[in-house]
Amino acid sequence: MIKPKEQSSEINQLQSWLSDIEINSVYDAGHVEDLKAQINTLKEKSLLEELKEF
Numbered sequence: 001m002i003k004p005k006e007q008s009s010e011i012n013q014l015q016s017w018l019s020d021i022e023i024n025s026v027y028d029a030g031h032v033e034d035l036k037a038q039i040n041t042l043k044e045k046s047l048l049e050e051l052k053e054f
Contacts, residue, residue, distance in 0.1 A: 008046060
């Protein structure tokens with residue numbers, strides 16, 4: 001099980017990569033969409049974990 005704090009740092013890492021990618025436009029749009037989906041999935045999991053703790 002991933003702790004919410006670890007997960008949020010992972011989310012932050014992915015979001016910073018996403019920003020870099022969008023700024024540099026090195027990757028194709030599909031890669032950007034994959035990263036966005038990955039970030040959203042992590043956010044949802046993180047929220048679920050936080051809710052479970054209550």
